[in-house]
Amino acid sequence: MKIELNIQSEEFLYESQILINAFLAECNGNKENTEWNEKTLSICIEKENIKVCCGNIYFTGISEKPEKKYVKAELKRLIYQTLKQLTAKELPWGALTGIRPVKLVTGLIESNPEISNQAVCGYLKENYLVSDKKAALSASIARKEYELLKSIDYRNGYSLYIGIPFCPTTCLYCSFTSYPIKAYQKKTEPYLEALIKEVEYAAKEFHQKKLNSIYFGGGTPTTLEADQLDRLLSAVRERFDLTYCQEFTVEAGRPDSITEEKLKILKKHGVTRISINPQTMNQKTLDLIGRYHTVEQVREAFLLAREIGFDNINMDFIVGLPEENIEDIEYSMQEAEKLNPDSLTIHSLAIKRAARLNIQKEQYKELTIKNNMEIMELCEQYARKMGMEPYYLYRQKNIAGNMENVGYARKAGIYNILIMEEKQTIVALGAGSISKRVYPDGRIERCENVKDVSQYIDRIEEMIERKKHLLGNW
DSSP: OEEEESSOOHHHHHHHHHHHHHHHHHTTOOTTTOGGGGSEEEEEEETTEEEEEETTEEEEEEOSSSSHHHHHHHHHHHHHHHHHHHHSOOOTTTTOOSSOHHHHHHHHHHHOTTOOHHHHHHHHHHHHOOOHHHHHHHHHHHHHHHHHGGGOOTTTEEEEEEEEOEESSOOTTOOSSOEETTTTGGGHHHHHHHHHHHHHHHHHHTTTSEEEEEEEEESOGGGSOHHHHHHHHHHHHHHSOOTTOOEEEEEOOOGGGOOHHHHHHHHHTTOOEEEOOOBOSOHHHHHHHTOOSOHHHHHHHHHHHHHHTOOOEEEEEEESOTTOOHHHHHHHHHHHHHHOOSEEEEEEOBOOTTSHHHHTHHHHTTOOOOOOHHHHHHHHHHHHHTTOEEEEEEOOTTBGGGOOEEEEESSOOHHHHHHHHTOSEEEEESTTOEEEEEOTTSOEEEEEOOSOHHHHHHTHHHHHHHHHHHHTTO
16 A cells, blocks of 8 residues: 655654554465555644545544644554455454554543542543553553552662574574574673673662662573673672562573573572563474474473472463464463463564564565464463463564564563653663663663674673763752
Protein backbone atom coordinates (compact mmCIF):
# COMPACT_ATOMS: atom_id res chain seq x y z
CA MET A 1 0.00 0.00 0.00
CA LYS A 2 1.26 3.44 -0.91
CA ILE A 3 0.94 6.33 1.52
CA GLU A 4 0.38 9.90 0.32
CA LEU A 5 1.03 12.60 2.91
CA ASN A 6 0.31 16.25 2.26
CA ILE A 7 2.90 17.21 4.89
CA GLN A 8 6.54 16.24 5.34
CA SER A 9 6.72 14.04 8.43
CA GLU A 10 8.83 10.91 8.54
CA GLU A 11 7.44 10.17 11.99
CA PHE A 12 3.84 10.11 10.76
CA LEU A 13 4.87 7.98 7.78
CA TYR A 14 6.70 5.54 10.07
CA GLU A 15 3.74 5.11 12.43
CA SER A 16 1.35 4.69 9.49
CA GLN A 17 3.49 1.96 7.96
CA ILE A 18 3.54 0.01 11.23
CA LEU A 19 -0.25 -0.13 11.22
CA ILE A 20 -0.39 -1.15 7.57
CA ASN A 21 2.12 -3.95 8.18
CA ALA A 22 0.07 -5.13 11.13
CA PHE A 23 -3.04 -5.42 8.96
CA LEU A 24 -1.04 -7.23 6.29
CA ALA A 25 0.06 -9.78 8.88
CA GLU A 26 -3.48 -10.13 10.21
CA CYS A 27 -4.73 -10.86 6.70
CA ASN A 28 -2.06 -13.57 6.35
CA GLY A 29 -0.94 -11.73 3.26
CA ASN A 30 2.19 -10.09 1.95
CA LYS A 31 3.07 -7.27 -0.35
CA GLU A 32 2.75 -9.47 -3.41
CA ASN A 33 -0.64 -11.14 -2.97
CA THR A 34 -2.81 -8.88 -0.82
CA GLU A 35 -5.32 -7.18 -3.10
CA TRP A 36 -5.73 -4.02 -1.08
CA ASN A 37 -1.96 -3.57 -0.94
CA GLU A 38 -2.14 -1.95 -4.39
CA LYS A 39 -4.38 0.82 -3.09
CA THR A 40 -3.23 4.25 -1.94
CA LEU A 41 -3.84 5.57 1.56
CA SER A 42 -4.16 9.35 1.38
CA ILE A 43 -3.61 11.42 4.51
CA CYS A 44 -4.43 15.10 4.68
CA ILE A 45 -3.50 17.09 7.79
CA GLU A 46 -4.37 20.77 8.05
CA LYS A 47 -3.66 22.07 11.54
CA GLU A 48 -5.79 19.83 13.82
CA ASN A 49 -8.04 18.58 11.00
CA ILE A 50 -7.19 15.14 9.65
CA LYS A 51 -8.66 13.12 6.80
CA VAL A 52 -7.69 9.56 5.91
CA CYS A 53 -8.96 8.16 2.63
CA CYS A 54 -8.57 4.90 0.72
CA GLY A 55 -10.71 4.65 -2.41
CA ASN A 56 -14.30 5.36 -1.40
CA ILE A 57 -13.58 4.74 2.30
CA TYR A 58 -12.65 7.75 4.39
CA PHE A 59 -12.66 8.96 7.98
CA THR A 60 -12.17 12.46 9.32
CA GLY A 61 -11.30 13.74 12.76
CA ILE A 62 -9.93 16.61 14.80
CA SER A 63 -6.97 16.33 17.12
CA GLU A 64 -7.85 17.47 20.64
CA LYS A 65 -4.65 19.55 20.78
CA PRO A 66 -2.20 20.89 18.18
CA GLU A 67 0.88 19.15 19.66
CA LYS A 68 2.40 16.48 17.45
CA LYS A 69 1.66 13.57 19.82
CA TYR A 70 -2.07 14.35 19.82
CA VAL A 71 -2.20 14.77 16.04
CA LYS A 72 -0.34 11.48 15.65
CA ALA A 73 -2.72 9.65 18.01
CA GLU A 74 -5.76 10.85 16.08
CA LEU A 75 -4.09 10.04 12.76
CA LYS A 76 -3.45 6.44 13.83
CA ARG A 77 -7.02 6.08 15.06
CA LEU A 78 -8.36 7.20 11.67
CA ILE A 79 -5.94 4.97 9.76
CA TYR A 80 -7.04 2.05 11.90
CA GLN A 81 -10.72 2.71 11.22
CA THR A 82 -10.05 2.99 7.50
CA LEU A 83 -8.06 -0.23 7.28
CA LYS A 84 -10.52 -2.07 9.51
CA GLN A 85 -13.34 -1.25 7.10
CA LEU A 86 -11.18 -2.02 4.07
CA THR A 87 -10.02 -5.43 5.34
CA ALA A 88 -12.85 -6.45 7.71
CA LYS A 89 -10.10 -7.25 10.25
CA GLU A 90 -9.39 -5.97 13.76
CA LEU A 91 -6.07 -5.79 15.62
CA PRO A 92 -5.86 -6.82 19.29
CA TRP A 93 -3.91 -3.66 20.13
CA GLY A 94 -6.06 -1.39 17.97
CA ALA A 95 -4.26 1.76 16.84
CA LEU A 96 -1.43 1.45 19.37
CA THR A 97 2.02 1.09 17.83
CA GLY A 98 4.34 2.09 20.71
CA ILE A 99 6.38 -0.41 22.71
CA ARG A 100 5.01 0.63 26.13
CA PRO A 101 1.20 0.48 26.05
CA VAL A 102 0.96 -0.07 29.81
CA LYS A 103 2.68 3.27 30.38
CA LEU A 104 -0.51 4.96 29.20
CA VAL A 105 -2.43 3.25 31.97
CA THR A 106 0.05 3.80 34.79
CA GLY A 107 -0.20 7.51 34.06
CA LEU A 108 -3.97 7.34 34.58
CA ILE A 109 -3.61 5.41 37.84
CA GLU A 110 -0.93 7.71 39.22
CA SER A 111 -3.09 10.75 38.57
CA ASN A 112 -6.16 9.02 40.04
CA PRO A 113 -5.38 5.92 42.17
CA GLU A 114 -9.11 5.34 42.72
CA ILE A 115 -9.87 4.94 39.03
CA SER A 116 -11.51 1.58 38.31
CA ASN A 117 -10.14 -1.01 35.90
CA GLN A 118 -13.43 -0.70 34.03
CA ALA A 119 -12.78 3.02 33.47
CA VAL A 120 -9.20 2.29 32.37
CA CYS A 121 -10.40 -0.27 29.83
CA GLY A 122 -13.02 2.17 28.57
CA TYR A 123 -10.31 4.79 28.02
CA LEU A 124 -8.12 2.39 26.02
CA LYS A 125 -11.01 1.16 23.88
CA GLU A 126 -12.42 4.60 23.17
CA ASN A 127 -9.16 6.41 22.45
CA TYR A 128 -7.01 3.65 20.96
CA LEU A 129 -9.56 1.01 19.83
CA VAL A 130 -7.82 -1.67 21.91
CA SER A 131 -9.62 -5.02 22.25
CA ASP A 132 -11.36 -5.97 25.50
CA LYS A 133 -8.75 -8.62 26.33
CA LYS A 134 -5.70 -6.43 25.75
CA ALA A 135 -7.30 -3.51 27.59
CA ALA A 136 -8.01 -5.77 30.59
CA LEU A 137 -4.44 -7.16 30.47
CA SER A 138 -2.98 -3.64 30.40
CA ALA A 139 -5.15 -2.50 33.31
CA SER A 140 -4.24 -5.54 35.40
CA ILE A 141 -0.49 -5.14 34.81
CA ALA A 142 -0.53 -1.39 35.41
CA ARG A 143 -2.30 -1.88 38.73
CA LYS A 144 0.28 -4.47 39.82
CA GLU A 145 3.18 -2.26 38.72
CA TYR A 146 1.73 0.70 40.62
CA GLU A 147 1.65 -1.32 43.85
CA LEU A 148 5.09 -2.88 43.36
CA LEU A 149 6.83 0.43 42.67
CA LYS A 150 5.44 2.30 45.67
CA SER A 151 8.59 1.51 47.63
CA ILE A 152 10.99 2.69 44.90
CA ASP A 153 12.68 6.07 45.31
CA TYR A 154 12.51 7.61 41.84
CA ARG A 155 14.26 10.87 42.68
CA ASN A 156 17.17 9.58 44.80
CA GLY A 157 17.27 5.97 43.64
CA TYR A 158 18.64 4.26 40.56
CA SER A 159 19.16 0.85 39.00
CA LEU A 160 22.42 -0.60 37.70
CA TYR A 161 22.75 -2.57 34.45
CA ILE A 162 25.98 -4.43 33.64
CA GLY A 163 26.36 -5.92 30.17
CA ILE A 164 28.47 -8.95 29.24
CA PRO A 165 28.46 -9.07 25.42
CA PHE A 166 29.51 -12.70 24.97
CA CYS A 167 27.47 -15.84 24.20
CA PRO A 168 28.29 -19.47 23.40
CA THR A 169 26.85 -18.83 19.91
CA THR A 170 24.74 -16.14 18.26
CA CYS A 171 21.10 -17.17 17.79
CA LEU A 172 19.42 -16.82 14.42
CA TYR A 173 17.01 -14.13 15.65
CA CYS A 174 19.40 -12.22 17.95
CA SER A 175 20.21 -8.54 17.47
CA PHE A 176 21.69 -7.81 20.90
CA THR A 177 25.31 -6.87 21.48
CA SER A 178 26.62 -10.43 21.55
CA TYR A 179 29.84 -12.05 20.36
CA PRO A 180 30.76 -15.78 20.29
CA ILE A 181 32.88 -16.43 23.36
CA LYS A 182 35.34 -18.81 21.66
CA ALA A 183 36.31 -16.25 19.03
CA TYR A 184 36.60 -13.50 21.67
CA GLN A 185 38.37 -15.48 24.39
CA LYS A 186 41.43 -13.21 24.31
CA LYS A 187 39.20 -10.14 24.71
CA THR A 188 37.46 -11.21 27.91
CA GLU A 189 40.26 -10.22 30.32
CA PRO A 190 40.81 -6.71 28.91
CA TYR A 191 37.04 -6.32 28.67
CA LEU A 192 36.69 -7.20 32.33
CA GLU A 193 39.42 -4.71 33.27
CA ALA A 194 37.66 -1.93 31.36
CA LEU A 195 34.29 -2.86 32.84
CA ILE A 196 35.63 -2.77 36.40
CA LYS A 197 36.93 0.75 35.70
CA GLU A 198 33.36 1.72 34.83
CA VAL A 199 32.10 -0.04 37.96
CA GLU A 200 34.55 1.94 40.10
CA TYR A 201 33.47 5.22 38.48
CA ALA A 202 29.76 4.52 38.99
CA ALA A 203 30.15 3.41 42.60
CA LYS A 204 32.08 6.57 43.46
CA GLU A 205 29.89 8.94 41.43
CA PHE A 206 26.57 7.72 42.82
CA HIS A 207 27.52 6.74 46.38
CA GLN A 208 24.96 9.18 47.80
CA LYS A 209 22.12 7.65 45.76
CA LYS A 210 20.07 4.57 46.64
CA LEU A 211 20.76 1.54 44.48
CA ASN A 212 17.40 -0.26 44.12
CA SER A 213 18.17 -3.08 41.66
CA ILE A 214 21.07 -4.66 39.77
CA TYR A 215 20.75 -6.52 36.47
CA PHE A 216 23.54 -8.44 34.74
CA GLY A 217 22.52 -8.98 31.11
CA GLY A 218 24.08 -9.43 27.72
CA GLY A 219 24.89 -11.59 25.91
CA THR A 220 25.22 -14.24 28.58
CA PRO A 221 27.08 -13.20 31.76
CA THR A 222 27.80 -16.82 32.69
CA THR A 223 30.00 -17.25 29.61
CA LEU A 224 32.71 -15.64 31.74
CA GLU A 225 35.04 -18.08 33.46
CA ALA A 226 34.18 -18.79 37.08
CA ASP A 227 37.12 -16.76 38.42
CA GLN A 228 36.22 -13.82 36.14
CA LEU A 229 32.60 -13.89 37.29
CA ASP A 230 33.79 -14.02 40.90
CA ARG A 231 36.08 -11.03 40.35
CA LEU A 232 33.37 -8.92 38.71
CA LEU A 233 30.74 -9.71 41.32
CA SER A 234 33.28 -8.99 44.07
CA ALA A 235 33.99 -5.59 42.48
CA VAL A 236 30.28 -4.76 42.54
CA ARG A 237 29.61 -5.94 46.09
CA GLU A 238 32.72 -4.28 47.53
CA ARG A 239 32.10 -0.90 45.91
CA PHE A 240 28.32 -0.41 46.00
CA ASP A 241 26.11 0.03 49.05
CA LEU A 242 23.39 -2.62 48.64
CA THR A 243 21.33 -1.56 51.67
CA TYR A 244 18.41 -0.50 49.48
CA CYS A 245 18.87 -3.10 46.74
CA GLN A 246 15.63 -5.05 46.40
CA GLU A 247 16.71 -7.35 43.55
CA PHE A 248 19.99 -8.66 42.13
CA THR A 249 19.48 -10.48 38.82
CA VAL A 250 22.02 -12.33 36.68
CA GLU A 251 21.02 -13.82 33.33
CA ALA A 252 22.46 -17.32 33.25
CA GLY A 253 20.43 -17.66 30.09
CA ARG A 254 22.25 -20.33 28.14
CA PRO A 255 22.34 -23.68 29.97
CA ASP A 256 25.56 -24.58 28.12
CA SER A 257 27.28 -21.74 30.02
CA ILE A 258 26.13 -22.86 33.48
CA THR A 259 28.28 -24.87 35.87
CA GLU A 260 27.90 -25.78 39.52
CA GLU A 261 30.90 -23.61 40.37
CA LYS A 262 29.42 -20.55 38.65
CA LEU A 263 26.03 -20.99 40.34
CA LYS A 264 27.72 -21.23 43.72
CA ILE A 265 29.62 -18.02 42.98
CA LEU A 266 26.36 -16.24 42.11
CA LYS A 267 24.82 -17.49 45.34
CA LYS A 268 27.86 -16.47 47.39
CA HIS A 269 27.63 -12.89 46.14
CA GLY A 270 23.96 -12.51 47.01
CA VAL A 271 22.36 -12.82 43.58
CA THR A 272 18.65 -13.18 44.29
CA ARG A 273 17.24 -13.89 40.84
CA ILE A 274 18.57 -15.75 37.79
CA SER A 275 17.25 -16.56 34.33
CA ILE A 276 17.71 -19.94 32.65
CA ASN A 277 16.30 -19.41 29.19
CA PRO A 278 15.57 -22.31 26.85
CA GLN A 279 13.40 -20.21 24.43
CA THR A 280 11.88 -23.55 23.38
CA MET A 281 11.92 -27.12 24.69
CA ASN A 282 11.86 -28.58 21.17
CA GLN A 283 15.28 -29.86 20.15
CA LYS A 284 14.68 -29.45 16.42
CA THR A 285 14.00 -25.74 16.95
CA LEU A 286 17.05 -25.26 19.16
CA ASP A 287 19.21 -26.75 16.41
CA LEU A 288 17.58 -24.56 13.76
CA ILE A 289 18.03 -21.27 15.61
CA GLY A 290 21.66 -21.95 16.54
CA ARG A 291 21.35 -22.70 20.24
CA TYR A 292 23.72 -25.62 20.38
CA HIS A 293 22.63 -27.09 23.66
CA THR A 294 20.15 -29.83 24.44
CA VAL A 295 16.77 -29.74 26.13
CA GLU A 296 18.22 -32.07 28.74
CA GLN A 297 20.89 -29.47 29.56
CA VAL A 298 18.11 -26.99 30.31
CA ARG A 299 16.54 -29.40 32.78
CA GLU A 300 19.88 -30.24 34.39
CA ALA A 301 20.88 -26.58 34.80
CA PHE A 302 17.50 -25.65 36.28
CA LEU A 303 17.49 -28.52 38.81
CA LEU A 304 21.10 -27.76 39.76
CA ALA A 305 20.18 -24.13 40.46
CA ARG A 306 17.31 -25.29 42.66
CA GLU A 307 19.63 -27.66 44.51
CA ILE A 308 22.09 -24.84 45.19
CA GLY A 309 19.28 -22.78 46.69
CA PHE A 310 17.94 -20.37 44.05
CA ASP A 311 14.28 -19.73 44.82
CA ASN A 312 13.65 -17.08 42.16
CA ILE A 313 14.33 -18.52 38.69
CA ASN A 314 12.92 -17.07 35.49
CA MET A 315 12.58 -18.91 32.18
CA ASP A 316 12.26 -17.12 28.82
CA PHE A 317 10.35 -18.60 25.91
CA ILE A 318 9.85 -17.21 22.40
CA VAL A 319 6.67 -17.83 20.45
CA GLY A 320 6.83 -17.39 16.70
CA LEU A 321 10.14 -19.22 16.33
CA PRO A 322 10.64 -20.61 12.80
CA GLU A 323 8.64 -23.74 12.01
CA GLU A 324 7.00 -23.98 15.45
CA ASN A 325 3.24 -24.54 15.69
CA ILE A 326 0.88 -24.42 18.64
CA GLU A 327 1.57 -28.08 19.47
CA ASP A 328 5.29 -27.34 19.76
CA ILE A 329 4.59 -24.38 22.02
CA GLU A 330 2.25 -26.40 24.22
CA TYR A 331 4.97 -29.03 24.62
CA SER A 332 7.39 -26.29 25.78
CA MET A 333 4.80 -25.07 28.29
CA GLN A 334 4.22 -28.59 29.58
CA GLU A 335 7.94 -29.08 30.12
CA ALA A 336 8.22 -25.70 31.84
CA GLU A 337 5.35 -26.66 34.13
CA LYS A 338 7.26 -29.76 35.23
CA LEU A 339 10.22 -27.58 36.26
CA ASN A 340 7.93 -24.99 37.89
CA PRO A 341 9.96 -21.75 37.54
CA ASP A 342 9.11 -18.70 39.64
CA SER A 343 8.55 -16.50 36.61
CA LEU A 344 7.94 -17.06 32.94
CA THR A 345 8.59 -14.50 30.21
CA ILE A 346 6.77 -15.06 26.93
CA HIS A 347 8.38 -13.18 24.05
CA SER A 348 6.78 -12.82 20.64
CA LEU A 349 9.51 -13.07 18.03
CA ALA A 350 10.54 -9.73 16.57
CA ILE A 351 13.01 -9.86 13.69
CA LYS A 352 15.40 -6.92 13.96
CA ARG A 353 17.61 -5.53 11.20
CA ALA A 354 20.81 -6.91 12.77
CA ALA A 355 19.50 -10.47 13.14
CA ARG A 356 20.80 -13.17 10.79
CA LEU A 357 17.17 -14.11 10.15
CA ASN A 358 16.81 -10.71 8.48
CA ILE A 359 20.31 -10.19 7.05
CA GLN A 360 20.20 -13.60 5.34
CA LYS A 361 16.44 -13.56 4.71
CA GLU A 362 16.73 -15.10 1.26
CA GLN A 363 18.25 -18.18 2.87
CA TYR A 364 15.42 -18.42 5.42
CA LYS A 365 12.46 -17.12 3.40
CA GLU A 366 10.74 -20.52 3.30
CA LEU A 367 10.59 -20.76 7.10
CA THR A 368 7.15 -20.40 8.65
CA ILE A 369 6.70 -17.94 11.53
CA LYS A 370 3.37 -18.05 13.35
CA ASN A 371 1.91 -16.31 16.37
CA ASN A 372 -1.67 -15.37 17.27
CA MET A 373 -4.13 -14.81 20.11
CA GLU A 374 -4.66 -18.55 20.55
CA ILE A 375 -0.94 -19.12 21.16
CA MET A 376 -0.63 -16.19 23.57
CA GLU A 377 -3.69 -17.35 25.50
CA LEU A 378 -2.28 -20.88 25.70
CA CYS A 379 0.92 -19.55 27.30
CA GLU A 380 -1.12 -17.43 29.70
CA GLN A 381 -3.16 -20.46 30.76
CA TYR A 382 -0.01 -22.42 31.62
CA ALA A 383 1.48 -19.47 33.49
CA ARG A 384 -1.66 -19.10 35.57
CA LYS A 385 -1.71 -22.87 36.24
CA MET A 386 1.72 -22.37 37.79
CA GLY A 387 0.31 -19.66 40.05
CA MET A 388 1.73 -16.74 38.09
CA GLU A 389 0.16 -13.38 37.26
CA PRO A 390 1.18 -10.99 34.45
CA TYR A 391 3.39 -8.20 35.84
CA TYR A 392 5.03 -6.44 32.89
CA LEU A 393 4.47 -6.08 29.16
CA TYR A 394 6.06 -4.47 26.16
CA ARG A 395 5.81 -4.59 22.39
CA GLN A 396 8.29 -4.26 19.51
CA LYS A 397 8.32 -3.26 15.88
CA ASN A 398 7.63 -6.18 13.49
CA ILE A 399 6.57 -8.38 16.38
CA ALA A 400 5.14 -11.75 15.32
CA GLY A 401 1.36 -11.70 15.02
CA ASN A 402 1.26 -8.05 16.16
CA MET A 403 1.24 -9.40 19.72
CA GLU A 404 3.34 -8.57 22.79
CA ASN A 405 5.91 -9.77 25.31
CA VAL A 406 4.53 -10.58 28.75
CA GLY A 407 6.24 -11.43 32.01
CA TYR A 408 4.31 -13.72 34.37
CA ALA A 409 5.50 -14.29 37.90
CA ARG A 410 4.92 -15.36 41.45
CA LYS A 411 7.88 -13.09 42.26
CA ALA A 412 7.80 -10.06 39.97
CA GLY A 413 11.05 -8.69 38.50
CA ILE A 414 11.47 -5.09 39.68
CA TYR A 415 14.14 -4.13 37.14
CA ASN A 416 11.97 -5.33 34.26
CA ILE A 417 9.18 -3.00 35.36
CA LEU A 418 11.51 -0.04 35.90
CA ILE A 419 13.14 -0.34 32.48
CA MET A 420 9.74 -0.52 30.76
CA GLU A 421 7.97 2.20 32.72
CA GLU A 422 10.95 4.59 32.48
CA LYS A 423 10.36 5.87 36.00
CA GLN A 424 13.90 5.67 37.31
CA THR A 425 17.42 6.50 36.16
CA ILE A 426 19.36 3.50 34.85
CA VAL A 427 23.17 3.56 35.04
CA ALA A 428 24.34 1.11 32.37
CA LEU A 429 27.88 -0.28 32.13
CA GLY A 430 29.53 -2.41 29.47
CA ALA A 431 29.67 -2.54 25.66
CA GLY A 432 26.41 -1.62 23.93
CA SER A 433 24.66 -0.55 27.14
CA ILE A 434 22.49 2.57 27.26
CA SER A 435 22.27 4.75 30.37
CA LYS A 436 19.02 6.58 30.87
CA ARG A 437 18.47 9.65 33.03
CA VAL A 438 14.89 10.27 34.09
CA TYR A 439 14.23 13.82 35.26
CA PRO A 440 11.55 14.75 37.85
CA ASP A 441 9.40 16.26 35.09
CA GLY A 442 9.45 12.97 33.15
CA ARG A 443 11.99 14.11 30.56
CA ILE A 444 14.45 11.37 29.55
CA GLU A 445 18.00 11.65 28.19
CA ARG A 446 20.28 8.79 27.16
CA CYS A 447 23.91 8.06 26.45
CA GLU A 448 25.29 4.94 24.80
CA ASN A 449 28.44 2.92 25.14
CA VAL A 450 29.97 1.70 21.89
CA LYS A 451 28.92 -1.84 20.92
CA ASP A 452 32.24 -3.11 19.57
CA VAL A 453 34.22 -4.87 22.31
CA SER A 454 37.63 -3.64 21.11
CA GLN A 455 36.37 -0.08 20.80
CA TYR A 456 34.86 -0.27 24.27
CA ILE A 457 38.17 -1.44 25.76
CA ASP A 458 40.21 1.21 23.93
CA ARG A 459 37.75 4.04 24.65
CA ILE A 460 36.71 3.22 28.21
CA GLU A 461 37.69 6.68 29.48
CA GLU A 462 35.44 8.22 26.84
CA MET A 463 32.57 5.97 27.94
CA ILE A 464 33.02 7.21 31.49
CA GLU A 465 33.12 10.83 30.30
CA ARG A 466 29.83 10.30 28.46
CA LYS A 467 28.22 9.27 31.74
CA LYS A 468 29.75 12.20 33.57
CA HIS A 469 28.19 14.51 31.01
CA LEU A 470 24.76 12.89 31.38
CA LEU A 471 24.74 12.08 35.09
CA GLY A 472 27.49 14.13 36.67
CA ASN A 473 25.21 16.83 38.13
CA TRP A 474 22.40 14.46 39.10
